Amino acid sequence: MHDPISDLLTRIRNAGLARHSKVVVPHSKMKAAISEILKQEGYVADVSVEPVPGKVFKQITLTLKYQNRKPIIVGLKQISTPGLRRYVGSTEIPRVLGGMGVAIVSTSQGVMSGLEAKKQSLGGELVCYVW
Numbered sequence: 001m002h003d004p005i006s007d008l009l010t011r012i013r014n015a016g017l018a019r020h021s022k023v024v025v026p027h028s029k030m031k032a033a034i035s036e037i038l039k040q041e042g043y044v045a046d047v048s049v050e051p052v053p054g055k056v057f058k059q060i061t062l063t064l065k066y067q068n069r070k071p072i073i074v075g076l077k078q079i080s081t082p083g084l085r086r087y088v089g090s091t092e093i094p095r096v097l098g099g100m101g102v103a104i105v106s107t108s109q110g111v112m113s114g115l116e117a118k119k120q121s122l123g124g125e126l127v128c129y130v131w
Helices: 004-017 029-040 114-119
Strands: 022-026 044-051 058-064 076-078 102-107 110-113 124-130
Touching (some): 004 022, 004 029, 029 044, 029 058, 029 124, 110 114
Antiparallel strands (some): 022 058, 076 124, 102 110, 102 124
C-alpha cells in the first residue's frame, strides 16, 4: 500500500456499496482526523480507535450510516495524491456540490472541513471531497 488516504476512502466506498455496518482500517493520525470530520459532518455514525489484541498497533472502526438501505456517503474523491499535491488558499477552497458535500483540508492548525478552514482564513492541502 503506497497511499493510506486512498486506501481509507476506498474501504469506506466499498463497505458502503456492500452495505457493511462497520469498516476497520489501520490507524494513523491523518486517517483518525479525517474519520472524526466525517463523524462531525454526519456521514458516519461512530468512530472508535482501539488497540489490536496481541499487537502493538491500533485500528480505527467506523460505523456507517444508511438511509432507506442506501449509504449516506454517496461519493468520495481524493484530490491531493502523493504524486501531485494540491494546495489552496483560504479564498480558493471549493464548495462541494453547492455546499451539500464537504471538502477536507489539512492546514497548519490541523485537519478540518473546508468551511471551518474558510472561517479561520486558513489554506492548506486539499485532501478529499465527500458528498
